[in-house]
Amino acid sequence: MPQLTTPLTDALGLDVPIVQAPIGSATCPALAASVANAGALGMLAVTWRDETVTREAITETKQQTEGVFGVNIVADSDAKSVPTETHVEVCLDEGIDIISFSFGDAAPYIEQIHSRGGVVLQSVGSAAEAKDAVDAGVDIIVAQGWEAGGHVQSEVATLPLVPRVVDAVPDTPVIAAGGIADGRGIAAVLTLGATGAWLGTRFLLTEEAYVHRLYRRRVIEAEETDTVYSTLFDEGWPDVPHRVIENGTVAEWKAAEQPSTERPGEGDVVAETGDGNPVRRYEDSLAVPEMSGDVEALPLYAGQSVGLTQELQPADELVAGLAEEALAALERAD
Amino acid sequence: MPQLTTPLTDALGLDVPIVQAPIGSATCPALAASVANAGALGMLAVTWRDETVTREAITETKQQTEGVFGVNIVADSDAKSVPTETHVEVCLDEGIDIISFSFGDAAPYIEQIHSRGGVVLQSVGSAAEAKDAVDAGVDIIVAQGWEAGGHVQSEVATLPLVPRVVDAVPDTPVIAAGGIADGRGIAAVLTLGATGAWLGTRFLLTEEAYVHRLYRRRVIEAEETDTVYSTLFDEGWPDVPHRVIENGTVAEWKAAEQPSTERPGEGDVVAETGDGNPVRRYEDSLAVPEMSGDVEALPLYAGQSVGLTQELQPADELVAGLAEEALAALERAD
Structure with a gap:
């Protein structure tokens, strides 16, 4: 060493x-x-x-x-x-x-x-x-x-x-x-x-690391330019800026001109925990291995160094x- | 050396x-x-x-x-x-x-x-x-x-x-x-x-460096947290993001909730060149020594390294x- x-x-x-x-x-x-x-x-x-x-x-x-x-x-x-x-x-x-x-x-x-x-x-x-x-x-x-x-x-x-x-x-x-x-x-x-x-x-x-394979895949593939800094995934921890890899949720929100309320699919259940609990769009929930559903829609937290990862x-x-x-x-x- | x-x-x-x-x-x-x-x-x-x-x-x-x-x-x-x-x-x-x-x-x-x-x-x-x-x-x-x-x-x-x-x-x-x-x-x-x-x-x-003394003063005083990244000073070179030290123009625009049109004081002449030409608010004009007027209202271009300067x-x-x-x-x- x-x-x-x-x-x-x-x-x-x-x-x-x-x-x-x-x-x-x-x-x-x-x-x-x-x-x-x-x-x-x-x-x-x-x-x-x-x-x-x-x-x-x-x-x-x-x-x-x-x-x-x-x-x-x-x-x-x-x-x-x-x-x-x-x-x-x-x-x-x-x-x-x-x-x-x-x-x-x-x-x-x-x-x-x-x-x-x-x-x-x-x-x-x-x-x-x-x-x-x-x-x-x-x-x-x-x-x-x-x-x-x-x-x-x-x-x-x-x-x-x-x-x-x-x-x-x-x-x-x-x-x-x-x-x-x-x-x-x-x-x-x-x-x-x-x-x-x-x-x-x-x-x-x-x-x-305890992360879902789809999240890991997106980390591998993301370029340094692929992250987004916003307060989008605010359910569970509001108003704190965070950085994620751009995903479907972010793209739809951007396409809707980044509204702060009544966002696309607000409140929809997009995934499920291993215990069968619902995970909603815009929730502050990291994609862990036992989740199912549209896991890619969850916040894929990553920094700009993701391009090097x-x-x-x-x-x-x-x-x-x-x-x-x-x-x-x-x-x-x- | x-x-x-x-x-x-x-x-x-x-x-x-x-x-x-x-x-x-x-x-x-x-x-x-x-x-x-x-x-x-x-x-x-x-x-x-x-x-x-x-x-x-x-x-x-x-x-x-x-x-x-x-x-x-x-x-x-x-x-x-x-x-x-x-x-x-x-x-x-x-x-x-x-x-x-x-x-x-x-x-x-x-x-x-x-x-x-x-x-x-x-x-x-x-x-x-x-x-x-x-x-x-x-x-x-x-x-x-x-x-x-x-x-x-x-x-x-x-x-x-x-x-x-x-x-x-x-x-x-x-x-x-x-x-x-x-x-x-x-x-x-x-x-x-x-x-x-x-x-x-x-x-x-x-x-x-060919800069107005008020601009230089703001560079000396600014902390690393005092710059703003936006497309605000767009007259002369539109739609390109730039970073400036927060000044009166930026503060008034922020207070007005960052409108993209009809901004506070839009079109007002805030300063004058050495030749007597008007310099308008939101103009892409760096503050050079011979300018007079409210020079501090012009874009005070600086990076986040201004805190170290x-x-x-x-x-x-x-x-x-x-x-x-x-x-x-x-x-x-x-």
């Missing part, structure tokens, strides 16, 4: 400065554990899981790795039913000591986590937000650029965002997120001053390859 | 892989010559200049430098009155051998330029456009990301765009544009596989500093 040590790898005990983003329902114990086993930071997403399921996911991950993994919690209460404080408590009880927050303020939970020896990450979309977070006691900043997939926190692209954030919080490790899918992107954000790279879309194409791999193999590519890119440029 | 040689510096005879973007009326002989004198590529913008003024600008630049400079021509006929072929002929006659095209296809002019020993650059916004340009005979590709200032060719950010373009045209030098304002950004795009960095916004803050410097000193910073960033990351 090549060496790429940074203040982030030192702080978290990683071998490589790579983070598997908490890609909603697509992350799972097998994915987080495989990433952790390769020396990177694996992540579970607990926001849409109740306490019992959260506990089970953490336990199952621990059984598969001695490596480092954490959890992400969306702080925005519109996104979920479980209070953030409860989620934090459950994770701490289960021995998790790396907790990242997105879409909201980590401040109310920092003492709760620090008092149990934990580390707090917060995603931000600007230099000002980074400074506020660090002033409140956040330990590590995630700077997420506009080209990121899924729900997006910034209107600033990663390349001009990261150096601004690094300058704003010079004593805090900054992880760059958005637009990174290969070793060149990792090398690039390290030269910008980031101490690590947070990749989401790229991890969709791992054998472990083509090869299905085991996650640990992916991490090792990314680290090698990053080192090679740095050596080539220097 | 530190050494940063790439296939681009080899191809064009530069000392450093830095290009001063053709920033419309803000570029001038003094700027292009100062950049060229520092070993980077200086550029003149001739699109809005008639043949006589174009000849004068080239002659004046030559008198001030033995270095390398080229011209940019917007190929879109909506943007101008002089036919592109005429512009190309005038430049070739004046001994220019580096001609870059943006917003349109360079293909019709490639033979004309190659037969006179010239080099053709074309700006693109996707991997597919890059491939088409190289297939048509373009020598060097400029990949311009969405976070760029002024008129913008892509909806893809620079970080995910550049590696895609590099992979699409592996035998052609690729210059990265958009989001770069310091040595860290230059280092980052070199690690992505670019052979050079094209900076526009950063060169607005040079002593030579704070220090007014002579252009040659800026170039030397950028090269040193880029080398330092590569050394730090490796």
Whole structure:
């Protein structure tokens, strides 16, 4: 394994400065554990899981790795039913000591986590937000650029965002997120001053990621120009911009001149969960393997790095390859 | 001067892989010559200049430098009155051998330029456009990301765009544009596989750039979150997305819920040129020094890298500093 040590790898005990983003329902114990086993930071997403399921996911991950993994919690209460404080408590009880927050303020939970020896990450979309977070006691900043997939926190692209954030919080490790899918992107954000790279879309194409085969197929085929940034898939988590691969739902909405109400097929059931529950058009539901119906009509979350995301791999193999590519890119440029 | 040689510096005879973007009326002989004198590529913008003024600008630049400079021509006929072929002929006659095209296809002019020993650059916004340009005979590709200032060719950010373009045209030098304002950004795009960095916004803050002091002041003060991407300033060059610093005109239009017609103050004269000609709200007119009136209401073109653009410097000193910073960033990351 090549060496790429940074203040982030030192702080978290990683071998490589790579983070598997908490890609909603697509992350799972097998994915987080495989990433952790390769020396990177694996992540579970607990926001849409109740306490019992959260506990089970953490336990199952621990059984598969001695490596480092954490959890992400969306702080925005519109996104979920479980209070953030409860989620934090459950994770701490289960021995998790790396907790990242997105879409909201980590401040109310920092003492709760620090008092149990934990580390707090917060995603931000600007230099000002980074400074506020660090002033409140956040330990590590995630700077997420506009080209990121899924729900997006910034209107600033990663390349001009990261150096601004690094300058704003010079004593805090900054992880760059958005637009990174290969070793060149990792090398690039390290030269910008980031101490690590947070990749989401790229991890969709791992054998472990919990995604429907039609979603995976669209990730493989999509070009860098094929994603759309909007607030279209708003049922379940309203008014938050997100990036998806253009699909039938997006195309019909565009053809109808992008109405904000009475959209084409509003409320139609387009798919079904494995339990037989209906999934409606415009729902914030990631396409998981057991779904049936018109799965392609669901939000196919992906960032603009989807153009660089083509090869299905085991996650640990992916991490090792990314680290090698990053080192090679740095050596080539220097 | 530190050494940063790439296939681009080899191809064009530069000392450093830095290009001063053709920033419309803000570029001038003094700027292009100062950049060229520092070993980077200086550029003149001739699109809005008639043949006589174009000849004068080239002659004046030559008198001030033995270095390398080229011209940019917007190929879109909506943007101008002089036919592109005429512009190309005038430049070739004046001994220019580096001609870059943006917003349109360079293909019709490639033979004309190659037969006179010239080099053709074309700006693109996707991997597919890059491939088409190289297939048509373009020598060097400029990949311009969405976070760029002024008129913008892509909806893809620079970080995910550049590696895609590099992979699409592996035998052609690729210059990265958009989001770069310091040595860290230059280092980052070199690690992505670019052979050079094209900076526009950063060169607005040079002593030579031909910009009104109020425009310069706004560039100094703007944060990375203060730019707006729209088609608002459409009079003179309609329907092409561009990025500006938010100003009074943008704020009033946003407050009016972004109408596409009957916008606030539509057609009002807001400023005056040095010759006493009226400048209307929503006109595609860069704020140059001799203008008077409400100059702040004009399009204050800038990219998201404006947050990193704070220090007014002579252009040659800026170039030397950028090269040193880029080398330092590569050394730090490796």
